Amino acid sequence: LLGYYVTYTTDKSAQEIASMCTGVASDEAAPASLLLSKTAELCYLIWWHYRIAYE
Structure with a gap:
């Protein structure tokens, strides 16, 4: 169950960061917050998930 939570959290956070960083007026403070x-x-896992999925 914990593994599912970590996977869900990293996936959702990576999606939110990707949506924050796309567009003309992307705000650098939003992903940091x-x-x-x-x-x-968890930040490290989110970074890896974002890197694999969106770069």
Whole structure:
């Protein structure tokens, strides 16, 4: 169950960051504010998921 939560959280966060960073007026502070409430390990997993899925 914990693995599902981590996968869901990283996927949803990566999608939110991708939607924040696309467009003409992308705000750099928005993704940072999303990651402030996450642990260092979860931020790392979100970064990997974003890198694989959106770059």
